Amino acid sequence: MTFLSIYRSLHRHYGPQHWWPGETLFEIMVGAVLTQNTAWSNVEKAITNLKRARALSLSKIAAMPVQELARLIKPAGYFNVKARRLQNFCHWLQQQGGEKIVQQWDDNRLRHGLLSVNGVGPETADDMVLYAFERPVFVIDAYTRRLFARLGLVGGDEGYETLRHLFESGLSKTVKQREEQVKLYNEYHALIVIHAKDVCRKRPRCGECCLRRQCAAVE
Template sequence: MRALYQHLAAAYGEQHWWPADTGFEVMVGAILTQNTAWTNVERALARLQARIRLSPEAVLGLAEPALAELIRPCGYYNLKARRLRGFCAALIEAGGEAALAAMPTEPLRRWLLGINGIGPETADDILLYAFERPVFVVDAYTRRLFRRLGTIDGDAGYEQIRQRVEAALGPDAACFNAYHALIVRHAKAVCRARKPACDLCALRRRCQQRGGD
């Protein structure tokens, strides 16, 4: 796990991820990016921020249809508007970001997972990027890369992968941040789902599935 991280870091350098100005913007982005590309989330966030100053109270101040229309570019906009409003209401009821920041990581993760529409990946995005907790995010890019390298079995579950990385690297939020960003960069640029650019891959000597699945 550490050698793979070092290879990717040498190939791509610092990624400066997650792209957001505030913790709450990270939380909103984590919900909006479900099942869509980040470029669509950026468009949705720009439309939303042109209308309101981003805060839980301001989001709840928008009627659900109006919110859905603003975030339309991110897809599934009616569902995501409902989820985002539910999250904002829960955040306010819990005492806001400061109250959540005071919680230990595991209780905070359980709190996030208890909110409708927040699954493990979204919860871990928020934990790592909004609260700087040492939690590794497992996404489709991670699964694809690790599977092709033979690092994980094809049927490995989310928690199994997450815990394996965390056990191998230790509780290091900065490392997990950089590692996830590097995996996303590599998977988008080289280790693509279709027509992977194996001849350009810095990891090609380690890969068990050159040429893709």
């Protein structure tokens, strides 16, 4: 089995996912913070609240009292933490001159810039880099670790960057074009998440295919 053959199997089974759910670049970035260790259905409620309050914009979130922001995003959980994180991120983005400026940066500068924000870790940054800015980085999340550890392609306890490079180099042998990489990484991560949810709901704690925390041999 290879990284590419597994992708093909997932794609054949589930079909294209067209991620990320979100209408604008900014909405995708907000969603990336809100979905930290949280079910997407809860994030949707929070985003709906922001839209209804006409608060889903860089300037609004940056200027809003943090308490008010926390109230709006409450359904997403960890609302006090995430309100601070969202504002940290928006303040940073404003200081850089906004999306249009940051969009012109090269991949590495963009990634490191995002990572410099308190509350934006590797996965959140890469969600933004891949899905909002359409740059070729492979997103590593808990499901990805568990699934590929199960399949025996990785150990599972590697660091984030190590894993990311394993995936990227494993796929770059056949997919070399930058835009093709973006599409592939985009679909691949989406398929992994869909697959994990699918398998887990069907067979909780089966001890074999299930990717929940307690099922997985790793962790």
